[in-house]
Amino acid sequence: MNEEKRKPTMEDILELSGIDLLHPGGFDITKRIGEIVEMRGKKVLDVACGRGSLPCYYAKSFRAKIFGVDLNPEMIESSVEKARREDVENLTEFKVADALTLPFKDNSFDVVINECAVGLTSDPQKCLNEMARVTKTGGDIVIHExxxxxxxxxxxxxxxxxxxxxxxxxxxxxKEMMEKAGLMHLWTEDWSGLENIYKIRYDRKMKNLNDMFSLWEKIAIIFPRVISKYGIKGIFHAYNSAQRINPLYSDETLGYFLIRGQKSL
Ligand SMILES: C[S@@+](CC[C@H](N)C(=O)[O-])C[C@H]1O[C@@H](n2cnc3c(N)ncnc32)[C@H](O)[C@@H]1O
Structure with missing residues (x-):
């Protein structure tokens, strides 16, 4: 284990926790995407699909044909299992793949989405370029970050x-990066604010960011997983990071935006 791996990020903690939706805005922002791109019946790619909650939601709610890719094989296993449980196997397909080298031909999809995972790649511009490459001319690209x-x-x-x-x-x-990727008609919507961060836990009520996980979840799930992967120092680092980061959302230093563009003709 290298030095870097001894310091879990907030993203690492969320992924280790096993919760099935990993972005601010929860299913509300996901539903919004389906509506603005008029997703019904379209061929859609979800880049960095996590545990498959979003592809399954789009398949069920919009009867779209959804392809999901994620770099982490465990996420893809969970996605396949979720699609089976939710009876949308015929509308979904999942594959382990890197967002920076998408395994699809140019102009393959009507809509390409990336929910909260452009900024965590090593090269966000390349990620957007790849998303644009596999989108059909005139098709929609949507991210939130x-x-x-x-x-x-x-x-x-x-x-x-x-x-x-x-x-x-x-x-x-x-927006500059989206334009550089060849996208036009850029449109944004503001999803900033703590109330939208709280929606990550759509399954429970949060009053502040420290409520992201219950005491039971911390003791039974998060602490053992973090300690086994990063050691006890990992817990202290995560605690310090939460103390540093949480105020940035309440004092409006950090916001959250939905951005849509169309692949230029
Ligand atoms: C913040 S989570 C978002 C997951 C999902 N889109 C959601 O909103 O619930 C980030 C996801 O990006 C994946 N990921 C990180 N780097 C990636 C890459 N280079 N290519 C594909 N997936 C990647 C992680 O495995 C993780 O599932």
Whole structure:
């Protein structure tokens, strides 16, 4: 285990916790995507699909044909299992793949989505370029990502990105990258605010960010998994990161945005 791996990011903790939806906005933002791209019956790619909750939701709610890819084989196993349990195997297909080298031909999909996972790749611009490459001309690309609302120092940005496990940009920077990937008609919607962060736990009521996990979940699930992977220091690092990061959402330093573009003709 290298030094880096002894310091879990917030993203690592969320993934280790086993919760099935890993983005602010919860199913509300996912539903919104289905509506704005008029997803019914379309061929859709969900890049970094996590545990398959979103592809299964799109398949059930919009009868779309959904392909999901994720770098982590465990996420893909969970996705296949979820599709089987939710009886949408005929509308879903899952594959282990890197968002930076998507295993699909150019112009393959009507809609390509990435929910909360462009900023955590090693090259967000390349990720957007790949998403654009596999989208049909005139097709939709939708992402949602963390964005800086206030200017802070470069050192602080680097520290916070390292603790989060994803790199936030300003909304202008996100839009610039989308344009560089060949997307036009950019459209954004503001999903900032603690009430949207709380929706990650759509299954329980949160009053503050420390409620993300119940005491029972912390003791029975998170602590043992974090300790076994990162050692006891991992718990302290995660605690310190939460103390550093949580206020950034309430004081509106960090926001969250839905961004849609269309592949230019
Ligand atoms: C924040 S979670 C989002 C998962 C899902 N989209 C959701 O919103 O619930 C990030 C996901 O990105 C995946 N991931 C990280 N790097 C990736 C890459 N380079 N290619 C594909 N998936 C990646 C992780 O395995 C994880 O499932």
């Amino acid at each position: 963390s964005a800086w609302l206030k200017e802070i120092s470069k050192e602080e940005k680097v520290d916070i990105a390292g603790r989060l496990g994803t790199v936030p940009y300003t909304l202008s920077e996100w």
